[in-house]
Amino acid sequence: MSASSCNPDATWSRVENAANDARKEIERAQKVVDEAIERGATVVLSGAGLVHTFECPSIRQSIDIRSRYEGWEPEELMIEFRYGGGVHIPHLRTTDQVDGRYKVCKICKPNVVPKPKYVGPSTAASNLGSKHIGRRIDGQQVCAINLSVDKIAIQFEDGVVGTFSSSDRIVFDAGRHSVSLSNELATQHV
Ligand SMILES: [Zn+2]
Structure with missing residues (x-):
């Protein structure tokens, strides 16, 4: 072991840095929720299909992301975001964006x-790759895909970033899709 692992100051700044990253992620997630509500979303789709x-x-807690983590100690934030999977961004929709699934x-x-809606082709989130860029999910075009060890992030054309676990099923919209995006929007592995 290195000497720094016994240095309380080093441990403290590591915890603080991780907590700051967690706070940024919380703010980002809250912004996604707030913007969806501004665009007219009034309902939430749950992973259980409701x-x-x-x-x-x-689901109330999933909308008010900021207050859910209020008062958490830096160490609690670090543990939650490092081992607990971090913040889940709820799927907000307007009432007429809800289909029969x-x-x-x-x-x-x-x-x-x-x-009622024809359900398009689907794939496990862990199988996502550059060939899926340009496809649409719930009407939004996929602009970039980030694959990391514990989660998969999809950036949509409206700037929203959706995060998924590798076991989640991603359902694409049916029909033809545009592949007119430039090369810089390629899949990134992080
Ligand atoms: Zn309910």
Whole structure:
């Protein structure tokens, strides 16, 4: 072991740096949520295939990301973001963007009639690669894909970055897709 591992100051700054990174990620996630709400989103899609209102007890915490982590100690933030997978960005939608893959939550009863929709081709998130750039997911074109050990990030044309775990199923929109993006928007491995 190096001497620095016994130096309390070094340990402290490592924890602080990790906590600062976590705080940045929290702010970024909150911004994605706030911007989706500004664009008219009123419901949330859950991983369990349900549509919820923002007030539903089962998802409320996922919308108010900033306050969920309020008062956390730097060490707690470091552990949560390093080993707990970090912040989950909820999938916010307007009511008419909800299709028949989703069912209405019986607790919060959002005023949504999911539209029947042809479900497009899908792949495991871990299989994503440069060939998927230019495809569309929920109407948004995929601009860049970042594969890291524990998560997969997709950047969409509207600037939103969606994060997925490697076991998540990514469903593309049906139909032809545009491949007119430039080379600099290629897949990046980090
Ligand atoms: Zn609900």
